[in-house]
Amino acid sequence: MRPAPLTPQMAIALPVLGAASILIAWQYLLPLLGVPAYIVPTPTAIFGVFQKNFALLIDNLRPTLIEALAGFVIGNLAAVLLAVVFVHSRILQAAYFPIVLFFNTIPILALSPIIILIFGLGMTPKIVIAAVICFFPTLVNMIRGLDSASDSEHELFRVLSATRSEIFWALRLPRALPMLFSSLRIASATAVIGAIVGEWIGSDKGLGALIIQATFNYQSDRLYAAIVLSSSLSIALFCIVVLIERRVIRY
Amino acid sequence: MPNAIEAQKLDVGYGGRQKAVKVLSGLDLTVAAGSFLSILGPSGCGKSTLLRVVADLLDPLDGTISVLGASPQTVRSRRDVGFVFQDSTLLPWRTVRDNVRLPLGVGQRSLSREIEDRSSELLELMGLGGLRERLPHQLSGGQRQRVAIARALLGEPKLLLMDEPFGALDEITRDRLNDELLTLWRRTGTTILFVTHSIAEAAYLGERVIVLAANPGRVVKDLDMRPLKQEGNRCKREDAAIVAAMAELRAALERAS
Numbered sequence: 001m002r003p004a005p006l007t008p009q010m011a012i013a014l015p016v017l018g019a020a021s022i023l024i025a026w027q028y029l030l031p032l033l034g035v036p037a038y039i040v041p042t043p044t045a046i047f048g049v050f051q052k053n054f055a056l057l058i059d060n061l062r063p064t065l066i067e068a069l070a071g072f073v074i075g076n077l078a079a080v081l082l083a084v085v086f087v088h089s090r091i092l093q094a095a096y097f098p099i100v101l102f103f104n105t106i107p108i109l110a111l112s113p114i115i116i117l118i119f120g121l122g123m124t125p126k127i128v129i130a131a132v133i134c135f136f137p138t139l140v141n142m143i144r145g146l147d148s149a150s151d152s153e154h155e156l157f158r159v160l161s162a163t164r165s166e167i168f169w170a171l172r173l174p175r176a177l178p179m180l181f182s183s184l185r186i187a188s189a190t191a192v193i194g195a196i197v198g199e200w201i202g203s204d205k206g207l208g209a210l211i212i213q214a215t216f217n218y219q220s221d222r223l224y225a226a227i228v229l230s231s232s233l234s235i236a237l238f239c240i241v242v243l244i245e246r247r248v249i250r251y
Numbered sequence: 252m253p254n255a256i257e258a259q260k261l262d263v264g265y266g267g268r269q270k271a272v273k274v275l276s277g278l279d280l281t282v283a284a285g286s287f288l289s290i291l292g293p294s295g296c297g298k299s300t301l302l303r304v305v306a307d308l309l310d311p312l313d314g315t316i317s318v319l320g321a322s323p324q325t326v327r328s329r330r331d332v333g334f335v336f337q338d339s340t341l342l343p344w345r346t347v348r349d350n351v352r353l354p355l356g357v358g359q360r361s362l363s364r365e366i367e368d369r370s371s372e373l374l375e376l377m378g379l380g381g382l383r384e385r386l387p388h389q390l391s392g393g394q395r396q397r398v399a400i401a402r403a404l405l406g407e408p409k410l411l412l413m414d415e416p417f418g419a420l421d422e423i424t425r426d427r428l429n430d431e432l433l434t435l436w437r438r439t440g441t442t443i444l445f446v447t448h449s450i451a452e453a454a455y456l457g458e459r460v461i462v463l464a465a466n467p468g469r470v471v472k473d474l475d476m477r478p479l480k481q482e483g484n485r486c487k488r489e490d491a492a493i494v495a496a497m498a499e500l501r502a503a504l505e506r507a508s
Contacts, residue, residue, distance in 0.1 A: 152336040155308050159334045161327060162357040170357055174344045251343045251386050 041221040049225035056210075061229055063206040067123055067195035068233065071130020076187055079135045080180070083142035087172070088164070093143075104136040108197060116202045126198030126206070133194035134187040141183035145176025181245040188237035192230055207233075253320030255410055255442040256282040256305060261314035263300050263468075271312055274300045276467035278314070282444065284409075287436055287484060289457030290446045291500060293508040297468030298446040302412045305444065306332050319409055326410070330358060333403030333441075337415040339395035341387040341402075348374065348383040351401045373401040377431070393424040397431075404435070413445045417452070425449075426488075429456055437483055450504065451488065454497045458484050462500060464507035472503035 006014070027042050037045065050057065082100075086093035112129055119125035149171050157167050199208025207230045214223035261278040264271030274297040282288050292298045303309040304316060307323035318326045326332055341350045352370050374380050377397040387395055396416055403411060417425040429452060436443055447453050453460045454476065462472035477484070479492040486493050 150338075150340070152338060152340045153342075155303075155306075156334065156336065156340050157357065158308055159306055159327065159332060160354050160358045161330065166357040170353070171342070174342065177344075249344070251388055 038218050038220050041224055045221045046224045046228065049221045053222065053225070057225060057229055060205060060207050060210045060226070061233065063123060063126075063203075064192070064195050064199065064208065064230065065233060067126040067198065067206070068130050068191040068237070070123075070127045071132075071194055072134055072187055072191035072237065074127065075131030075134030075191070076138045076184060078131065079138035080142050083139055083146055083176075084168075086143055087146040088168075100136070100139065108133055108194065112197055112201050116198070121202050126195050126203065129198040130191045130194030133190045133197075137186055137190075138180070138183040141179045142176055145179030146172045148179065149175045177249055181241065181249065184241045184245075185238060188241050189234040192234045192237065196230055252284045253317075254281050255284045255286070256280060256316070256318055256444075258304075258316040259314055261304070261316055262312040263297065263304055263309065264312050273312070273467040275304075275311075276469055278469055280461070280470065282442065284319075284442055285440050287433075287443045287456060287458045288445065289453035289460040290444060290463065291448075291450065291453045291460060291504060292463035292468070293465050293504065296463040296465035296507070298463055299414050300468070301463075302334070302414050302444060302446060305410070306334050306412055330354070330406045331409045333406065333408035333411045335396070335399050335403045335411070335413040335416045337418050339387070339392075339399040341395055341398055343387050345386075346383065347379055347385050347387070347390070347398050350387065350398055351379075351405060353402055354405045369407075370401075370405060373404055376435075377401045391424075392420050393428060396420065396428065400432070400435075404439070404441075407439070408441060411441045411443045413443065415446055415448060418448060425452065432456065433484065450497050450500050454493055454500060455486065455488055460496075460500060462503045462507055471507050472500065474500065 023043050026040075027044060030040055031037070031042065086097065108129065111132065112125075115128050115132070116125045119128055153171055153175075154167070157171055162170070195206065196208035196211070199206035200212055203209045207226050210226045211223060211230075214220070214226060258278055258280045261275055261280075262273060263275040263278075264273040266272055274295075278301070280301075290298050290301065300309065304311055305318055305323060307327040316323060319331055321329075342353070345353070348370065351374060355370075371380075371383075374383055377400060379394065379397055379401065382390065382394065387398070390398070399416070417428050420428065432443075433456065435441075445453070445456055447456075458475075458477050458480075460472075460474045460476060461470050462474075463469065464471040474496060476496060479490070479496055480486040
């Protein structure tokens with residue numbers, strides 16, 4: 001028999017308690033075990049950085065946020081547009097999809113120096129890296145989504161003498177939205193990863209740069225604070241995507 | 252008035268003219284305008300294929316077919332054909348009302364204002380008045396098929412093609428929808444081609460029942476039901492004449508399988 005579902009109170013309380021237990025163990029157990037603070041600082045020390053160096057953190061959050069957001073929008077938009085082209089032209093899809101596939105097998109870390117060579121040291125290469133990292137999953141999902149209408153749905157539109165663009169707007173696109181949103185959820189995290197990776201390789205601003213500097217200077221509390229902030233950024237983007245998805249997809 | 256359908260020596264198949272697998276072969280069929288034709292046959296006999304040729308969803312390999320006195324293509328572009336699929340094919344993101352109004356939003360020939368107003372009338376007629384803001388996943392199987400029928404009727408088609416529309420429904424719901432369909436047919440005078448697996452349904456609904464055999468599909472039985480029924484294609488399911496006709500159809504179907 002399947003266990004009974006949790007009450008709503010328990011469903012909220014249990015994960016909070018779980019996180020709290022980990023934080024308490026981290027705060028008191030790790031120092032007891034002799035783990036030095038320059039390797040793993042305590043949660044209170046990390047929280048202290050947010051109070052002490054708030055301006056520094058926000059200054060570095062801003063470029064990463066802009067790069068991740070711009071990369072997210074550009075990468076996904078490009079993927080959606082290319083998917084639309086591909087499902088309407090099997091010839092173009094057959095000719096170019098393998099190349100896209102090959103491109104996707106290049107590790108982003110290997111690709112990043114090339115992108116920085118091309119676009120220099122400003123925000124642009126980071127936006128490009130974030131866009132590239134979002135691009136492929138959305139392209140694949142969007143192609144599948146646009147092709148996911150059933151045969152009888154297509155027959156229905158043909159009986160109604162619908163034009164190609166009517167079929168696109170009234171059938172293919174709404175059919176593709178659930179799959180598009182599932183890749184946007186993934187992209188909300190990977191866009192931040194892309195921006196940070198770009199900042200690692202060539203930047204003195206942004207959370208990625210802060211992570212590198214803090215590591216080299218053994219400022220591990222600052223390093224951990226930057227990590228917490230970048231993960232919060234991903235979570236915020238993810239939540240925005242989910243909120244939009246709930247408004248758009250009602251069924 | 253021209254016949255609703257005139258088909259001569261119709262060959263239909265899949266996979267190109269040379270190596271085609273023939274689904275229908277040498278099919279001759281004439282259907283009078285305004286009549287109700289039931290089509291029975293074993294799986295793979297080409298019942299659905301026949302409907303698809305009439306609806307211009309599929310081109311015949313050979314032979315001629317005219318629908319309402321014109322080519323299937325002309326008739327489709329005039330929006331004179333309604334199609335009801337086995338799965339209701341409702342768009343899950345549209346409400347009941349918006350699904351019924353789908354034909355208003357698409358197609359080269361936009362429908363008139365008058366027909367637009369018909370959507371609420373049709374919803375009432377199909378017993379869907381209280382459900383117009385529901386989404387398809389909130390409906391029962393019978394309600395979904397009612398919506399699909401209302402959508403097919405919105406453009407006031409002269410010809411209604413139904414491909415096992417009630418195949419997935421329970422028997423009580425199916426019987427009720429059969430009666431509703433007959434009422435609609437009497438009111439609208441639309442020609443109906445109704446494909447089904449059920450002998451009882453075919454006999455109860457049709458003014459005429461044809462049985463197709465498989466490999467390749469052809470007409471092996473053509474039964475006029477009108478002498479067995481009362482005025483307006485009315486009968487009771489348990490009438491002796493209907494039961495006898497069902498036995499006759501069953502025998503033909505067994506030979507055809």
